[in-house]
Amino acid sequence: MQKLIIYGPAKLMGEIEVEGAKNAALPILTASILAQNKVIITNIPDIADVRHTIEILKYLGCKVLFENNTVVLDSSSIERFTIPPEYAKLMRSSVLFMGALLSKFRRAELSNHPGGCEIGQRPIDLHISAFRQLGIEVFEHNNRIMCRCDKVKGSEIFLPIPSVGATENIILASIFCDGEVVIKNAAKEPEIADLCHFLNKLGAKIRGAGTHIIKIEGVKRLKSEEVVHKVIPDRIVAGTYLCAVAACGGEVVLKNVFPRHLDSILHILKSSVCKIKELKNEIWIKREERLKGGQRITTHYYPGFPTDLQAPVCSAFAVASGVTIIKETIFENRFKHVPELVKMGADIHVEKDIAMINGVEKLRGCKVFARDLRGGAALFVAGLSAQGVTEVMDADYIDRGYERIEEKYSLLGAKILREKGE
Numbered sequence: 001m002q003k004l005i006i007y008g009p010a011k012l013m014g015e016i017e018v019e020g021a022k023n024a025a026l027p028i029l030t031a032s033i034l035a036q037n038k039v040i041i042t043n044i045p046d047i048a049d050v051r052h053t054i055e056i057l058k059y060l061g062c063k064v065l066f067e068n069n070t071v072v073l074d075s076s077s078i079e080r081f082t083i084p085p086e087y088a089k090l091m092r093s094s095v096l097f098m099g100a101l102l103s104k105f106r107r108a109e110l111s112n113h114p115g116g117c118e119i120g121q122r123p124i125d126l127h128i129s130a131f132r133q134l135g136i137e138v139f140e141h142n143n144r145i146m147c148r149c150d151k152v153k154g155s156e157i158f159l160p161i162p163s164v165g166a167t168e169n170i171i172l173a174s175i176f177c178d179g180e181v182v183i184k185n186a187a188k189e190p191e192i193a194d195l196c197h198f199l200n201k202l203g204a205k206i207r208g209a210g211t212h213i214i215k216i217e218g219v220k221r222l223k224s225e226e227v228v229h230k231v232i233p234d235r236i237v238a239g240t241y242l243c244a245v246a247a248c249g250g251e252v253v254l255k256n257v258f259p260r261h262l263d264s265i266l267h268i269l270k271s272s273v274c275k276i277k278e279l280k281n282e283i284w285i286k287r288e289e290r291l292k293g294g295q296r297i298t299t300h301y302y303p304g305f306p307t308d309l310q311a312p313v314c315s316a317f318a319v320a321s322g323v324t325i326i327k328e329t330i331f332e333n334r335f336k337h338v339p340e341l342v343k344m345g346a347d348i349h350v351e352k353d354i355a356m357i358n359g360v361e362k363l364r365g366c367k368v369f370a371r372d373l374r375g376g377a378a379l380f381v382a383g384l385s386a387q388g389v390t391e392v393m394d395a396d397y398i399d400r401g402y403e404r405i406e407e408k409y410s411l412l413g414a415k416i417l418r419e420k421g422e
């Protein structure tokens, strides 16, 4: 296991380029199996989840080259429609191969319930019920999920929860549908809009992405031209930088960001004494005085405050003045970073889905354990602001979603070492 050793406290200064969005890159790579010709996808983050997705693509029979944050993919030799358990277990987004493989072969098999961070139950009932509404037969046996159909039928699907993954899976499965599939109460996350933008370049006919009604008009076939696509910037990675500056103080310019994707966190930080300027593809942030707490933050579906930033924001407000309340409404088990922050001297109490943070003057470095991706990032942020040395164990979780995090933050003046943990 990997370990990150952070020598705090850091003051973050400088400019940094934000990497491409994991949550857009993964479904876009998955969707690439539908392309008629070669696809070139740029701004792909070099993170563990991308490498796992590429392993699955290669297993299925695709030719994939990944260099300098660019993937060149040729799916003309794809021959398999089964995702074996060792791959399904790797990450939650393996479930999206179901939709893409159904469009490609009208058959798909996932040999294990999809893995991923243990932040809640994370069922896939909405995916399965939507598939059935599309006329797809779904059999579940011994943890295996098998799907097949002759045709995906045009229909209207109402999602009781605007699930990101279910919205993406329905879109992927519906590209060649008979007539039109309409998703009501669809998720509106920018990563879904990016996926649809990519699919439309391939020749799909999708309207309404980024709104709560998405319409997919079935096409007979996709275009035969080569397609080039640039993945949108990662708003969660950008938001983590913002939380780190809020926690540590300093002055940083984030480059390659879409500020409008970060409205909810920018609003919170602006009300907490951070100075912020938003330019077209840049954000400037400066924090001099102590961060001011006293807010109530509730996670929500986009454009609300993202659950993926709940843990990093918790670390920032752990050292703010006053009491900050955070309510987690999306996942049931997403406060695993709190006991570790408490080891570092934070004063945080969790009661069901609410964390009450009594800001302390400073945190102390110690040995802490990452338990999931974003919780791990929160410990990293806490380590940057803490006095002394913080060892973040099991940093492999962080590597799933952050590209060489220690190198990036070192560019901003932090002192961090990476070691193979015991």
Ligand code: UD1
Pocket (backbone or CB within 6 Å): 022, 023, 026, 092, 093, 120, 121, 122, 123, 124, 125, 126, 127, 128, 161, 162, 163, 164, 165, 166, 187, 191, 307, 308, 330, 331, 332
């Ligand atoms: C995606 C993101 C993840 C983010 C989450 C919420 C990717 C690869 N991952 O995950 O980073 O934290 O959105 O913004 O894009 N649910 C059900 N049944 C289902 C599906 C979901 O009950 O069939 C529930 C979940 O348990 C959760 C809520 O719906 O409580 C939202 O989950 P969902 O939007 O599906 O998250 P993911 O797509 O897994």
